[in-house]
Amino acid sequence: MKKTKIRATDNGPLHVQDVNELLDGLSQPLKVENEIWLCRCGCSKNKPFCDGSHNKVNFKDESRSKD
Numbered sequence: 001m002k003k004t005k006i007r008a009t010d011n012g013p014l015h016v017q018d019v020n021e022l023l024d025g026l027s028q029p030l031k032v033e034n035e036i037w038l039c040r041c042g043c044s045k046n047k048p049f050c051d052g053s054h055n056k057v058n059f060k061d062e063s064r065s066k067d
C-alpha cells in the first residue's frame, strides 16, 4: 500500500495523493479517486472537496500572507 501524501497548495486546497479511504462526519466512506483536492478555505459548495471557490474569495494561506 502506498503512503498517502498531503500537500497544502499555495492559497488553495489540500492536494491528497494515494488516497485509500475518506470518511464523512458519520464515518461513512465517501467515493473518492486516488487523487483528491480538499477545501480548506471553507467556501466550497461541494465540501469536503474543493470546487475552486477559493479563487473567488481570494483565499490566502496564513503562512503565506506575510509575503
Ligand code: FES
Pocket: 012, 013, 014, 038, 039, 040, 041, 042, 043, 044, 049, 050, 051, 052, 053, 054, 055
Ligand atoms: S480550497 Fe478550494 S474551494 Fe476551498
